[in-house]
Amino acid sequence: MPSTTYVQSHKGAVSNTTMLKDVLAAQIPALRAEIKELVKAHGEKVISEVTIAQLYGGMRGVKALICDTSLVEPDRGLILRGHPINELTQCLPDDIFFLLCTGRLPSTAERADLQRALAERADVPDYVWDVMRALPADSHPMSMLVAGIIAMQHESVFAHEYAAGTLSTDDYWIATLEDALTLLARMPGLAAGIYRLRFGKGDLIPYDKKRQWGANYAHMLGIPDPSGEFTNLINLYLVLHSDHEGGNVSAFSCATVGSALSDAYYSVGAGLSGLAGPLHGLANQECLAFVLDIRDHFKGVPSDEQLVQYAWDKLNSGHVIPGYGHAVLRATDPRFTAFHEFGKRVCPGDEVFQIVDKMFRLIPDVLKKQGKAKNPYPNVDAGSGALLHHFGMTEVSYYTVLFSVSRAMGMLSQLVIARAMGYPIIRPKSVQTDWVKAQCK
Numbered sequence: 044m045p046s047t048t049y050v051q052s053h054k055g056a057v058s059n060t061t062m063l064k065d066v067l068a069a070q071i072p073a074l075r076a077e078i079k080e081l082v083k084a085h086g087e088k089v090i091s092e093v094t095i096a097q098l099y100g101g102m103r104g105v106k107a108l109i110c111d112t113s114l115v116e117p118d119r120g121l122i123l124r125g126h127p128i129n130e131l132t133q134c135l136p137d138d139i140f141f142l143l144c145t146g147r148l149p150s151t152a153e154r155a156d157l158q159r160a161l162a163e164r165a166d167v168p169d170y171v172w173d174v175m176r177a178l179p180a181d182s183h184p185m186s187m188l189v190a191g192i193i194a195m196q197h198e199s200v201f202a203h204e205y206a207a208g209t210l211s212t213d214d215y216w217i218a219t220l221e222d223a224l225t226l227l228a229r230m231p232g233l234a235a236g237i238y239r240l241r242f243g244k245g246d247l248i249p250y251d252k253k254r255q256w257g258a259n260y261a262h263m264l265g266i267p268d269p270s271g272e273f274t275n276l277i278n279l280y281l282v283l284h285s286d287h288e289g290g291n292v293s294a295f296s297c298a299t300v301g302s303a304l305s306d307a308y309y310s311v312g313a314g315l316s317g318l319a320g321p322l323h324g325l326a327n328q329e330c331l332a333f334v335l336d337i338r339d340h341f342k343g344v345p346s347d348e349q350l351v352q353y354a355w356d357k358l359n360s361g362h363v364i365p366g367y368g369h370a371v372l373r374a375t376d377p378r379f380t381a382f383h384e385f386g387k388r389v390c391p392g393d394e395v396f397q398i399v400d401k402m403f404r405l406i407p408d409v410l411k412k413q414g415k416a417k418n419p420y421p422n423v424d425a426g427s428g429a430l431l432h433h434f435g436m437t438e439v440s441y442y443t444v445l446f447s448v449s450r451a452m453g454m455l456s457q458l459v460i461a462r463a464m465g466y467p468i469i470r471p472k473s474v475q476t477d478w479v480k481a482q483c484k
């Protein structure tokens with residue numbers, strides 16, 4: 044099929060004018076001018092240096108990336124566009140995407156317009172389900188998610204318009220936003236369909252255009268929700284995991300791939316391949332496994348003494364306590380606090396949640412006494428699995444897919460901004476160990 048035919052038919056299917064696009068179009072010229080002026084006036088100013096320890100240590104702490112969507116502060120945790128995350132927990136996830144892209148929350152009209160735009164784009168094409176069904180039955184849900192996203196790449200408006208030569212550099216962001224909206228709109232349907240296919244939950248449930256984006260995800264998963272609290276949990280989960288600066292593996296991978304002008308499908312697919320790693324997005328399933336082990340070991344909620352001893356036994360045998368510690372944070376993660384508050388309100392009698400609650404009271408002191416972890420407090424993963432488990436979502440290998448639907452907002456907003464600002468291809472200089480040794484002589 045010639046590219047232009049597809050693009051025309053795609054544009055015929057949905058409105059390519061959104062209030063979000065209009066807001067960005069109004070902001071972008073001034074932002075571009077500001078950055079150009081900053082680099083022109085202060086381009087030579089040194090803002091960070093790199094030690095050999097950092098060179099071999101994952102570049103921790105090296106200030107070498109720009110990310111205007113969010114910031115993680117050691118004592119305050121995640122801040123989205125100037126708003127501490129604990130002030131955003133009542134927002135709809137769609138609002139968060141608008142906030143990440145533009146720097147402010149949407150008006151009522153802008154929210155409705157974004158929900159309309161997402162609903163118009165939400166249906167996952169049938170060929171994606173053919174791909175899903177062709178994958179091995181024991182495929183990891185994350186590999187299914189990445190395969191589904193990459194299968195949709197041929198629909199990229201950016202890729203088609205770029206190949207057709209119809210895009211000016213200044214307008215790259217418009218086609219990228221178009222792809223971002225389509226991909227984001229389809230993420231809940233794709234992710235929910237993966238849950239139902241992979242774990243034998245029955246037929247796929249279609250998007251309900253009367254519900255908003257996050258509520259649709261809860262709806263399409265098909266978990267019974269008479270109280271509406273599962274929907275509330277999914278909305279909270281989507282808000283809390285939406286973004287986490289630019290240097291984490293998924294955001295950095297997405298930005299690097301995107302900087303080659305690979306489209307949003309390739310870029311997010313790359314980012315999510317990173318999120319699938321056990322040191323990144325897979326950690327949340329390990330946290331729940333740890334809590335369930337405690338429950339099974341003690342056949343219920345242990346006493347304080349039993350739990351403290353269990354933790355020491357784990358530490359003394361060389362294990363970490365999952366859900367505790369953080370590379371940047373030096374306080375209780377406010378995202379943990381939000382989940383903890385939710386659990387105290389919705390399922391205080393659930394024994395898995397009670398173990399999470401007890402760990403929160405006791406583990407920081409154990410880790411402080413051990414004296415190794417720089418941050419003895421819980422991170423976001425310490426409690427979320429127990430809440431999902433409470434609602435019957437016990438398939439822990441699926442949890443990173445939930446994380447992915449949320450984090451797509453951060454990756455896509457960062458990508459749109461990078462295209463709008465015309466950031467160049469990412470290409471840091473690498474050096475060889477012999478060179479490093481020579482510097483030490």
Ligand SMILES: CC(C)(COP(=O)(O)OP(=O)(O)OC[C@H]1O[C@@H](n2cnc3c(N)ncnc32)[C@H](O)[C@@H]1OP(=O)(O)O)[C@@H](O)C(=O)NCCC(=O)NCCS
Binds near residue numbers: 327368369415
């Ligand atoms: C999150 C994590 C990977 C951060 O790593 P980090 O930045 O290297 O952490 P620190 O600088 O505090 O590590 C210093 C020491 O404390 C140990 N430590 C950190 N968190 C620990 C924990 N939860 N339990 C036991 N030991 C811990 C580290 O293993 C390290 O030990 P070492 O010196 O023997 O290598 C780490 O805290 C961890 O492994 N936590 C448990 C897993 C987890 O919750 N992952 C989800 C992250 S969102």
